[in-house]
Amino acid sequence: MSTIKADTIVASDGSSPVTLTKQSAAKAWVNFNGTGTIAARDSYNLSSLTDSGTGLYIVNHTSSMSDSNYSAVSGGSRDDPESSRCHPQNLYTFASGSYKIATYNDGSTRVDWTIITQSVNGDLA
Amino acid sequence: MSEIITDKITGKTSAGDVTITSEGGAVTMQLQQGVAKVWFHFNGTGTVSNRGTFNVSSLTDNGTGDYTESFTNNMSDQNYAGAGMSGGISGSFTDSISFDFIASPCLTSSLTMNSRYAGSTSDTERSAVQITGELA
Numbered sequence: 354m355s356t357i358k359a360d361t362i363v364a365s366d367g368s369s370p371v372t373l374t375k376q377s378a379a380k381a382w383v384n385f386n387g388t389g390t391i392a393a394r395d396s397y398n399l400s401s402l403t404d405s406g407t408g409l410y411i412v413n414h415t416s417s418m419s420d421s422n423y424s425a426v427s428g429g430s431r432d433d434p435e436s437s438r439c440h441p442q443n444l445y446t447f448a449s450g451s452y453k454i455a456t457y458n459d460g461s462t463r464v465d466w467t468i469i470t471q472s473v474n475g476d477l478a
Numbered sequence: 479m480s481e482i483i484t485d486k487i488t489g490k491t492s493a494g495d496v497t498i499t500s501e502g503g504a505v506t507m508q509l510q511q512g513v514a515k516v517w518f519h520f521n522g523t524g525t526v527s528n529r530g531t532f533n534v535s536s537l538t539d540n541g542t543g544d545y546t547e548s549f550t551n552n553m554s555d556q557n558y559a560g561a562g563m564s565g566g567i568s569g570s571f572t573d574s575i576s577f578d579f580i581a582s583p584c585l586t587s588s589l590t591m592n593s594r595y596a597g598s599t600s601d602t603e604r605s606a607v608q609i610t611g612e613l614a
Binding site: 376416417430470 | 479480496498504513514560576577612
């Protein structure tokens with residue numbers, strides 16, 4: 354097996370992004386506590402989280418995406434350990450530097466979730 | 479276009495840190511942070527079984543709508559990000575999938591999930607999850 358050791362990989366022109374054959378890297382991810390004073394447990398490419406009210410959050414990126422058409426996938430749990438039913442999260446108002454999350458209980462009422470996880474794929478600016 | 483054909487890329491200064499340039503050229507990012515560390519797609523009905531996986535050692539049926547996927551290589555802590563969806567059995571659908579991260583036995587080595595329909599745990603015919611975060 355051959356091994357290349359390098360700190361940075363760029364395209365042969367010296368600046369363009371390198372192609373990852375048949376693969377794509379996630380551009381941001383976060384695991385955060387959405388109750389009380391919200392806080393990221395761990396993250397990548399996250400500048401801040403905004404608490405916009407009960408069950409409402411804004412994820413802000415450190416490095417912006419190239420446009421607002423990226424993909425964000427979500428998961429999590431209202432309780433920990435999980436004991437209650439909850440609806441899937443709503444993700445909305447996508448901008449290159451941020452997007453919003455709404456979390457619900459089993460009805461139409463927004464509630465804070467203990468575990469909220471996100472992963473973002475697409476093109477960075 | 480030039481092309482390097484190799485089997486392994488290792489950071490020169492730090493083995494686990496290789497930097498790549500963004501598509502727009504405005505920023506750089508750590509390649510390792512963007513790579514999915516675990517993914518799986520399983521059938522949670524009857525005798526549960528994985529349809530496709532990466533970095534998964536086994537799937538355990540804990541009861542109705544309650545599953546644990548164990549990892550081959552452990553995550554560095556319990557603060558990784560899992561995202562996924564589930565649904566589909568006999569024409570009905572699960573309406574949520576939730577993750578238990580911190581309560582034992584959900585550890586750096588496994589992820590326990592509940593799928594639910596109409597308020598109760600319900601077996602899911604298809605669940606697919608991707609995990610990003612840091613490996614140990």
